[in-house]
Amino acid sequence: MKLLLIEDEPNVVSIIQRGLSVSGYEISVAMDGKLGLEMALGFDFDVVILDLMLPKMNGMEVCRNFRKQNTHTPILMLTALSTTENIVTGLDSGADDYLTKPFKLAELEARIRTITRRSKDKSTEDTKLRVANLELDRNSKSVKRDEVTLNLTATEFRLLEFLLVNQSKVLTRLEILENVWDINFNLGTNVVDVYINYLRKKVDNDFMPKLIHTVYGMGYVLRQ
Numbered sequence: 001m002k003l004l005l006i007e008d009e010p011n012v013v014s015i016i017q018r019g020l021s022v023s024g025y026e027i028s029v030a031m032d033g034k035l036g037l038e039m040a041l042g043f044d045f046d047v048v049i050l051d052l053m054l055p056k057m058n059g060m061e062v063c064r065n066f067r068k069q070n071t072h073t074p075i076l077m078l079t080a081l082s083t084t085e086n087i088v089t090g091l092d093s094g095a096d097d098y099l100t101k102p103f104k105l106a107e108l109e110a111r112i113r114t115i116t117r118r119s120k121d122k123s124t125e126d127t128k129l130r131v132a133n134l135e136l137d138r139n140s141k142s143v144k145r146d147e148v149t150l151n152l153t154a155t156e157f158r159l160l161e162f163l164l165v166n167q168s169k170v171l172t173r174l175e176i177l178e179n180v181w182d183i184n185f186n187l188g189t190n191v192v193d194v195y196i197n198y199l200r201k202k203v204d205n206d207f208m209p210k211l212i213h214t215v216y217g218m219g220y221v222l223r224q
Helices: 010-022 033-042 059-069 084-092 105-122 154-165 173-181 191-203
Strands: 002-006 026-030 047-051 075-079 097-100 128-131 134-137 142-145 148-150 212-215 219-222
Touching: 002 010, 002 033, 010 026, 010 105, 026 033, 033 059, 047 059, 047 105, 059 075, 075 105, 084 154, 084 191, 097 105, 128 154, 134 154, 154 173, 154 191, 154 219, 173 191, 173 219, 191 212
Parallel strands: 002 026, 002 047, 047 075, 075 097
Antiparallel strands: 128 134, 134 142, 142 148, 212 219
């Protein structure tokens, strides 16, 4: 498996290179964001591991620019910033997962396996998901309601996709965290509630029937 590591801390680069090479990964390294973006766009990688704080171009900019041309390669973002605001911003820029420094190498490997497996699984799934007058197209990464195209961020898209796959099932916040982001957040975080609110504004506010419902004390469900 080919990985691109975009990271400017030599110690972190050394640890990841040594640890993942032993597991059979082929690792290319870029020490700044500008070079990292050029390498990500110029070569085929199975996963991009992207630090947030980078010289020349920060991780958010790299992620956003990469996603304009590549929507399928999984991105794992690394950062020392762990607030809900930073998590939301990172995921909104197009990252698939978010790992906070310091981290254990075993956890990094587990995240890599999970996001690559999820990426492969999607290639064999139904391309379109529907409920009522809402339609999500996995191939074109588009969502329509009453034939009106909805402009969703990458994270909002993944959340809606998970709700549609499990429509009529009440999903806990933990289930959503583990399946939409594959991240074991502190259970005190409100990132799920933040994104549910974002999604409601786009999917439900101007349309009928309302589809996203709160089940108090349990979680959320998408149903007519």
